Amino acid sequence: MARLPRLALPGYPHHMIQRGNNRAAIVATPADYRFFLDLLGDAAQQFDVAIHAYVLMSNHFHLLATPQTVDGLPKMMQAVGRTYVRYFNRVQQRTGTLWEGRYKSTVIQTDRYLMACMAYIDLNPVRAGLVSTPQDYPWSSHLHYLGLRADRLITPHALVWELGNTPFAREAAYAEMVRSGLNSVQQAALTQATLRGWALGEPDFVADLQKRTERRVAKTRAGRPLSRPI
Secondary structure, X not given: OOOOOOOOOOOOOEEEEEEEHHHOOOOOOHHHHHHHHHHHHHHHHHOOXXXXXXXXXXXXXXXXXXEOOXXXXXXXXXXXHHHHHHHHXXXXXXXXXXXXXXXXXXXXXXXXXXXXXXXXXXXXXXXXXXXXXXXXXXXXXXXXXXXXXXXOOEOOOHHHHOOOOOHXXXXXXXXXXXXXXXXXXXXXXHHHHXXXXXXXXXXXXXXXXXXXXXXXXXXXXXOOOOOOOO
16 A cells, blocks of 8 residues: 655644654764754754654654644754764764654644643653653753743744743643643554544544645545544
């Protein structure tokens, strides 16, 4: 079966995952983490992509981002991927591929899944057993939303501003949201939709997306009633 092109639509938040080849390390030192994040920030600005949340793990990373153009995301990811591989191969004196194929991505319904996706990203190091709380992990956007660090990479989504009328109120509300975590249904939905490339949202959202692209956005036929979000 022919591989579907990635679903990329301007103005919609996208959740992305990129893994190291055979789950191998993609960073080895703090300098690698910093280089990658600086590179991502430059590429996001160049290709007009708003990064809302991220986590950079030892062998993969997650992004939540909204592109303003059709090709913004793929161009950003291509620029970061190629430049970082050259850097990492040079400093590690290695050759060959670094990534496990192409990155995985999906479009998510903003009002239903955006904040859940941010918590999902923040909690990744906790799920991996690296830290007991997300604020103990330095290579994510979580500290920015707690007001503990200014991160130039981050452009908060409008929904974040609705968490409170003051920075303190927003930071407290965000911290509580992440502490509350996700249920197993939300976590599975975010993981599977991203890995499979199907839009994540309610039936009306998915049907509306299908009108905006020729690429299939759901496993079932566009417009067909769905028993649950995909």
